[in-house]
Amino acid sequence: MATIPLTEKISWIGVNDFETELFEALWPIPQGISYNSYLIRDDKTALIDAVKRNFSDDFMMSLESTLAGKALDYLVINHIEPDHSGAIAPLAGRYPKMCIVGNEKTISLLKGFYNIANPVKIITENEKISLGRHTFEFFMTPMAHWPETMMTYERTTQTLFSGDVFGGFGTLPGGIFDDEVDIEALTPEIRRYFSNVIGKYCLPVQKAIEKIKPLPIKILASTHGPVYREAPQRIINLYSGWSRQETKPGAVIAYASMYGHTEKMAEAVGQGLTENGVKETQIFNVSKTHASFILSEIWVHKALVLGSCTYNGKIFPLMNGLLELLENTGLHGRSLGLFGSFSWSASPLSRLKDFSQKGPWKLISPCPEAKCAPADDVLKACYTLGQNLAKDMLSPNSKQ
Ligand SMILES: Cc1cc2nc3c(=O)[nH]c(=O)nc-3n(C[C@H](O)[C@H](O)[C@H](O)COP(=O)(O)O)c2cc1C
Ligand SMILES: [Fe+2]
Ligand SMILES: [Fe+2]
Numbered sequence: 001m002a003t004i005p006l007t008e009k010i011s012w013i014g015v016n017d018f019e020t021e022l023f024e025a026l027w028p029i030p031q032g033i034s035y036n037s038y039l040i041r042d043d044k045t046a047l048i049d050a051v052k053r054n055f056s057d058d059f060m061m062s063l064e065s066t067l068a069g070k071a072l073d074y075l076v077i078n079h080i081e082p083d084h085s086g087a088i089a090p091l092a093g094r095y096p097k098m099c100i101v102g103n104e105k106t107i108s109l110l111k112g113f114y115n116i117a118n119p120v121k122i123i124t125e126n127e128k129i130s131l132g133r134h135t136f137e138f139f140m141t142p143m144a145h146w147p148e149t150m151m152t153y154e155r156t157t158q159t160l161f162s163g164d165v166f167g168g169f170g171t172l173p174g175g176i177f178d179d180e181v182d183i184e185a186l187t188p189e190i191r192r193y194f195s196n197v198i199g200k201y202c203l204p205v206q207k208a209i210e211k212i213k214p215l216p217i218k219i220l221a222s223t224h225g226p227v228y229r230e231a232p233q234r235i236i237n238l239y240s241g242w243s244r245q246e247t248k249p250g251a252v253i254a255y256a257s258m259y260g261h262t263e264k265m266a267e268a269v270g271q272g273l274t275e276n277g278v279k280e281t282q283i284f285n286v287s288k289t290h291a292s293f294i295l296s297e298i299w300v301h302k303a304l305v306l307g308s309c310t311y312n313g314k315i316f317p318l319m320n321g322l323l324e325l326l327e328n329t330g331l332h333g334r335s336l337g338l339f340g341s342f343s344w345s346a347s348p349l350s351r352l353k354d355f356s357q358k359g360p361w362k363l364i365s366p367c368p369e370a371k372c373a374p375a376d377d378v379l380k381a382c383y384t385l386g387q388n389l390a391k392d393m394l395s396p397n398s399k400q
Pocket of ligand 2: 079081145146164
């Protein structure tokens with residue numbers, strides 16, 4: 001997958017990363033990820049974003065063969081996170097006259113990360129750079145994902161280079177276009193990328209989507225995942241809904257349990273939910289399923305239930321990890337159920353309730369608590385919690 005044309009003069013020259021275990025050293029990527037870079041060859045030539053440093057060799061080979069002897073005039077940096085800028089050192093070494101284009105924040109970060117002497121051009125909103133027939137316009141989209149983030153639009157081909165926005169996890173399976181891959185099959189990994197990596201920045205993403213609304217878009221080319229040319233609006237709509245934190249009916253129960261007692265409580269809540277009409281109920285053991293996957297399910301479902309045992313005087317560490325992730329993303333507006341178990345001191349419910357007070361959650365009662373094994377009345381209370389969540393979700397007054 002060295003070079004793939006988007007138009008006569010625009011080429012994808014990205015790479016597939018099958019190697020990295022954890023994206024951002026945090027998120028598992030069993031299906032990998034792609035770093036998409038784009039080359040435009042006109043009177044002048046320009047590269048838009050690059051790739052992670054480890055992939056520089058393959059990337060430089062594709063670039064040189066696609067340039068076919070031409071010089072590289074510009075590198076436009078839409079986003080300087082090192083998964084896109086890591087290859088800058090070899091680029092600068094090979095093309096010392098290449099002009100690096102970015103906004104003021106980009107260039108300040110460029111100087112912080114890389115010690116290179118190439119010329120720079122600082123651009124502002126709506127400024128234009130002409131390559132000949134092709135002309136770039138720039139749209140600042142700060143904090144969608146970093147402060148310097150921007151998008152580049154090429155009007156003659158109606159191509160939007162959108163940076164991380166509209167990206168996803170998952171390598172490109174040979175084809176790169178939405179009409180030649182199974183986009184439905186790729187969507188869970190795209191949503192997981194959104195919820196894990198971009199979800200913290202919902203408002204900036206919404207602002208970015210508003211800003212690009214007037215642009216006619218034939219090709220939507222982000223930095224990760226497929227290039228959209230059949231239905232760019234599909235991914236725009238998905239990102240729009242996810243960033244507005246829209247939910248559908250369904251419940252995610254996430255629990256931590258060492259010896260199965262808290263697990264029994266989780267099952268009782270699940271029974272209360274499903275027997276009262278919530279078919280889309282999922283139960284996750286936080287010790288088995290990485291929080292990355294749980295977060296992606298929580299993102300789109302109406303109810304969240306969290307249960308934990310106590311571990312050395314505190315809530316179980318992996319449940320605390322999930323809570324911290326949720327606190328970090330700022331996800332809110334879900335109906336929330338809580339339960340826990342302990343044996344001699346330190347109920348996990350204090351940390352869970354503390355969590356519930358940090359955001360606008362709708363806490364549904366009861367909050368069952370077991371001392372050692374859950375007695376019948378505790379399991380009944382768990383069932384009631386599930387039942388009350390179902391009633392809340394399915395009542396005609398329930399929002400979304
Ligand atoms: C390593 C370990 C540490 C524990 N620390 C505490 C504790 O500090 N306070 C407490 O009340 N219970 C503590 N417990 C007891 C469990 O939280 C309690 O038995 C709980 O019901 C276990 O639920 P589970 O069967 O779902 O793992 C600890 C248990 C283990 C195995
Ligand atoms: Fe990023
Ligand atoms: Fe990225």
